[in-house]
Amino acid sequence: MFDRDALRNLEQQKDEWERGPVAKTLEQFGERSEEFRTTSELPVERLYTPLEVAEADYQRDLGLPGEYPFTRGIQPTMYRGRLWTMRQYAGFGNAEESNRRYKYLLEQGQTGLSVAFDLPTQIGYDSDHSLSQGEVGKVGVAIDSLADMELLFDGIPLDQVSTSMTINAPAAILLAMYAALARKQGVALDRLRGTIQNDILKEYVARGTYIFPPRPSMRLVSDTFAFCAEQLPNWNSISISGYHMREAGCNAVQEVAFTLANAIAYVQAALDAGLDVDTFAPRLSFFFDAHNDVLEEVSKFRAARKLWARIMKERFGAKKARSQMLRFHTQTAGSALTAQQPDNNVVRVTLQALAAVLGGTQSLHTNSREEALALPTEDSVRLALRTQQVIAHESGVVNTVDPLAGSYYVEALTREIEDRVNAYIEKIDELGGAARAIEQGYIQREIQESAYTHQKDVESGERVVVGLNKYRIAEEPPTNLLRVDPVVERQEREKLVQLRARRDNARVTETLEGVRRAAAGRENLVPRLLEAVDAYATLGEICDVLRGEFGVHQASVVF
C-alpha cells in the first residue's frame, strides 16, 4: 500500500526517533509497564506506522464495503443506510409478563425482540418436571407449549418484528412453535424474520444447555437448515456464537477461532446431509461478545468478517456473496461487569457498544448495569437501550463506513488476530474438526486456561478492574433487584394441568408418534415437530420422545 522508498525513509526515521527522543524520555520517565498487551495478551507496540502494515494489500485485505472479503463491512453504506437492530435480550417469569416487557421495549424504540427462555425450557423440561423446581421463569420466560407462545406474542404481529430466540438444544421445537403461531396469526412463513441460536456445539463447550449427544444434535441443526432454506427464507437458521465461550473465559482470538471452527463443522454437516452450500449459507448468522479493549474488539470483528469470507469462498466454494458475509449480533460483555459500584458498568457498556458499532455489527444488545447481580429492572434496561441510541444519534461514528480502517494499529491488530485465528483453525482441523476437538476437551481446556490466568491476574492486581481491585469504596449491597415471583412456578404448573385436560390428547399421542418415527428414521424432523406443537404437545413431551430415540449427552468435564 505504501511506496517502497517512503517506507525505507520512514524506517530510518523511526529508528532515529527511537534512539533519540524515545530513549531520552524513557530514561527520564520510563513507561508504566515493561510491556503492553491487549486484553487477549496480544503484544502492543509503542507506535504503529505504515511499517507495521507494509505487507497489507488494500484490495486483497480490505476491499470495499459490501464486497469480498468484507473486512470493511457487509453492506456498501452500512449505518448511513440503516442503523443496527437494537435488540435487548429479555424475558422472565411467565409469557404474559414477558409480553408486557416486549411491548414496553418496542414502545421505547427497540427494533427487534430477543427472547430469553428459562432453563427448563432450554433443557427440554416442562415447568412441572422435578428438575424444574426453583428454575421456572428465573432466567427467562417459561414456555411449555404453543399456548405459552400465543401469550408471549399476544398483540405483536409476527410479520412486523424480527425475533431472536436464544434457544439451542430444542431450537427446532421452538422454531416450530413460532411457525405454528404465525400460521394462527395468518402470517406466511416466508415473512418471518428472526433467528434461532441453534448452536449446539458451543453448549457442550461453554453454555451447558445441551440435551442430546452431538450426533443427533447436529442432525437437528441440519434439519432446521434445510427447513428454513425451504420455508423461511428470511429466517436465520443459526446464530453461531462466540459470546458464551468468551464469557466462559477465552480471549478475543480464541472467540473468533472457536466460533469459526464450529461454523465450519455446521457447514460440513449440512453439506454431508446433501444440502447445497449456497442454499443455507446465506442464513447463517453469528453472535459475538464486545469487551472493553475497544480497538482490539473492533479489529476482532473486522478479522472475523475477512476470515469467514475466505473460508466460505475457498474452503466451501460458496458462490453467492451472501454466503460469504459474516453477519453478526453483538452483546456487550457480561463478564466484564462488576457487582461493585454498578454504575461503572454503564461506562463499560458504552465502550463495548461503541466497539461493536465501530466493528460493524448488525444488531446489538447492551447489558444493564446490575446484570452482574440480577435480572435488570425496567429503568436499567431503558438506560442500556439509551446508550445505543446516544451512540447512534449523537456520537457521529455512524456517519461513515468502517471509520477506523487505515489506522495503522487497527490494521496491524486485525492482521495479527487473523493470523492467530488461522493457526487455531489449523490445529482444530488437525484434531479432526470442532466436534472432535470438543470431544477431546481441547477447546474446553483452552478456555479454562485463559479463564484461570485472567482470574489470577485480577487477583494479583496485574489486571486492573476499576472498583474491584482498585479504586474501591465501602458500599452497601444494592437492593430492589428484580425478582421473579415464585408464584409463577405454581401458575405454570396449573396451566399445564389445564392444557392437558383441554387439548385433543389422541392427536397429541399420534403426532408424538410421528416425531418418534421421524427421529428414528432420516426424514426432516421439523415438519413432524410442527404437527406436534400444533396439537399442543408440550416441549417436555416432545423432548422426552427425542431423548428416548437419541439418548442424552453425558457431560465431559475437562480440566
Next chain:
Amino acid sequence: MAEQPIRVLIAKPGLDGHDRGAKVLARALRDAGMEVIYTGLRQTPEQIAATATQEDVHVVGLSCLSGAHLELFPRVVQLLREHGAGDILVLGGGTIPSEDISVLKEHGVAEVFTPGASTQEVVEFVKRSVNL
C-alpha cells in the same frame, strides 16, 4: 505435601451451565493444596449430599447462577443433616442478592460469596474454617 489435604466438593445444583466460576475456584483450591471433587452440571441436592457424604469432604461449595439458590442450597444442608453429615461446611456462590444471604445463612449455609469475591478469599475462608 500437606499431611492431610482438605477435601472439597464443588457442585453446581440447578440447571444453569455457567461453570466458569466453579471451575476457576476448583483450580484455585487445587493449587492451594486441596483435593477437589468436581461433579459437573445439573446436580440435584440429593446427588450433592450423597456425594459429599461418600467422599467425606470437609466443605461443599455450591455455585448457582440461575436464581434458584433459595430452593436448592438449604435443601443440600438439610439432606446432609439427614445423612448425619451436618458438620460438613456448606458454602454458596453465584449471583445472590444480599437479602438472600441472610436467609441462606439462617438455613445453615456457612458463607456466601458473590461476584467479585476472589478465589483467595474462598481459599482463606476454607482453610480457616476447616482448621485441620
Next chain:
Amino acid sequence: MSLAEGVRRGNVRATAKLITLIENHPESAVEDLRALHPHTGNAHIVGITGSPGVGKSTLTDALAKRWRKDGARVGIIAVDPNSPFSGGALLGDRVRMQELATDPGVFIRSMGARGRLGGLARATHNAIRVLDAGGKDVILVETVGVGQSELDIVQTADTVVVGLVPGMGDDIQSIKAGILEVADVFVINKADRPDARRLMMELQTMLDLDPEKGSAWQPPIERTVATTGEGVDMLMAAIRHHWEHLTRSGELEQRRRDRYEAELQAVVEDYWRTRFFEYWQREGHWEQMVEQLLRKETDPFSAARRLLTPFLDSESRRVGL
C-alpha cells in the same frame, strides 16, 4: 459405635470416615481394619486401567449399572493424580457416574494418588477392604491411568481390565509395554469409532504371538461403547467368567496368598520406615547426617549403621541386623 461397626452395618458416613482415616492417619485405622479383616475376601475386585481418556470412568459407570441390575452391591474407587506442585488434586471421575450417586447400593470414593506412582493411592488397598467388609459384592477400581506402572492394580485386583481405544495413539505399536501381561480382559472402548475392528485384530494377532499363549486363561477382547452401554453385557460376562476361572482353578487363592505376602512385607517395611524417620527427622538429626556426608565426614554405609543402631535391640543384633 466404632467405625468398623458402622461399616459392617452399611453406614455410609462411617465407611467414608474410615477411608479418610486410612488415607490420612493409617496408623489410627489399624484397630478398625483389624476388626474388619475377618469379613473381607468376599468381593470380586475388578481393576479398570488404561490411558487417560480411554473411558475408564464411563466404563466403570456402565459396569456398575449392569451389576446393579443383577442386584449386586457395588463399590467404586477412582484414583486420580495429585499435582506434584501443590499436592492438591482435581478428582473428576465421578462426573461420569452421576446417576449412581444416589443409589444406596453403590458407594463411590474418589482418591488422590498423593504422590504414589503405581496407579493407585497408598490407601486404596485398605479402602477396598473396607468396602469389601461392608458387604459390597463387586469393587471396581479405576486407576490413575497416566502412563505409569500397572504394578498396583495387579497386586490389588482379582481381575484386571485393560481399556484401549482406536485412533488415539493406542495403536498396537504404542501399547505400553507390560500392559499385555497385566490384562485379564481387554476392552476396546469407543468401538463406535472407525478402526475399532482393526485394533481388535491387531491385538488378537499380538496375543497369538505371545509366549504365554497356551496358559490356562486367554484374555478375551471385548468391544464396547461405554457411553451407550453397547457391549457392556459382554464385558461383564467376560469379567465374571474370569472370576469363575480364578475360583475354579485355585488361582484366586494363589493370587490372594501372593497378595497377603506382599502386603505383609509392605506393612513391615512401612512400620519400620515410619518409626525410623519419625525418630531421626526430629531435631534436625537427619539433615546433620546429610551435611556430614556432604563434607565427607562420614560415608553412607557408616551413617546408615549409626542411624539404625537405636532400633537394634539385643535380639536383632543376634540375627545380624
